[in-house]
Amino acid sequence: MDGRPVLVCTEYEDATADLVIAELNRRRVPVLRFDPGCDFPAPGVLTARLGSGEGWGGWLTVGERKADLSAVRALYHRRPSPYSADDGEQEARFAAQENRRGLGGVLGALPGCLYLSHPQAIARAEYKPAQLSAALRAGLRVPATLITNDPVEAETFCAAQPAVYKPLHAGAYEVAGEPAGIWAAPVGAGEVDGAVRHSAHLFQARVPKVADVRAVVVGEQVFSARITAPPGVVDWRTEYRNLTYGPSVCPDGTRQALGRFLAAFGLDFGAFDFAVTADGGWWFLECNPNGQWAWLEEAAGLPITTAIADLLENGASRHD
Known part of the structure; x- marks a missing residue:
């Protein structure tokens, strides 16, 4: 791959990344798109060497495309799949962690590379909880918030003002075998029950x-x-x-x-x-x-x- 490439780490179906890649192609900026969780260890091949230079060098090869690790100008960390391995429960866990720390660690330590944004920062x-406290310190207005697994505290909070419940993580969720989302929703004090004890819940004053x-x-x-x-x-x-x-x-x-x-x-x-x-x-x-x-x-x-x-x-x- 001639010139300083941009690495784009994302899943196969990502229309947002497609827009950026098309624009980089129009500008004749070399791009290597791959999904670390799916493309490694096959068809991806990593050969990274650390010597006396400025940092990691070597090559990342995915199919017929090859990028010089020492020449990467930027890494666009969009939405890659989690690292996984094939068969064998214990072996799969071990391999996935080795891949995350090996390939992921090298990609997070490239010399002279811009990260949009760095995977560890993301x-x-x-x-x-870190976001909300950082927003307050930055000077943004933040609604009153309670995170608890205590039904009594949750009921008291929701009785004091109009409130909403929000998930702490927008992970995969299914209802009757179909993908579903858990959205922010209003919650009254009378709706709070013992199920709150089963996990941390985020309640917030309704703006x-x-x-x-x-x-x-x-x-x-x-x-x-x-x-x-x-x-x-x-x-x-x-x-x-x-x-x-x-x-x-x-x-x-x-x-x-x-x-x-x-x-x-x-x-x-x-x-x-x-x-x-x-x-x-x-x-x-x-x-x-x-x-x-x-x-x-x-x-x-x-x-x-x-x-x-x-x-x-x-x-x-x-x-x-």
Whole structure:
């Protein structure tokens, strides 16, 4: 692969990554796309050597494509599959951990490489308790929040104000064998029961919002889209067919706070969700360090693909 390549780590079906790869191809930037969890140890082959130079060198080969590890300009860590192995329960666990720490460790230690964002930074930022406290420290408005497995505490919290329940992790979930989502939903004190004891639960004061905003931060740029759902909808993701979109201007104070938030985690990308109140206040709900944005680009006229491709092509980061 001639020139300094961009590595794109993501699952096979990723329309968001497809947009960025197409733009890099248009610019004639070499790209090696692969899914570490599926493409390694076959068809992927890693040969990484550490000598007296600046760091890891060698090659990553996937099929007929080959990248010089010492020349990688950027790694776009999108949504790769988890590391896994073939047969044998104990052997599979061992191999998966060796792959994660071997291939994953090398990819996380490439010399002179921009990370969008670094896999370890993304992993740290996926914990909502850490996000909420970081948002407060950055100067963002955060609704009152309770995390508990105590039904009495949960009932007391939900009786004190209108409240919602939110999952702490948006993992895979099925109902009757079909994929399903667990969304934020209103919860009253009378709905709290002993099932709360079975796991940690996140309860939050319900913001009296008039709209939502998804703010996508790419490097130093902020792209904001106002999302309007039907009245009474708590989580706009349950109403995709009934949403309207438009560009929104991020307030200066919020823009600066977003930069502080990302810097605290060492990220160069974040998809932030805010609830907007009638007085124009932006209330922080969460940040997805690998959040979706492709559908907003056309709906709200936001040039996010260009911004990401610029960052990957230039290979320079404020966290270098």
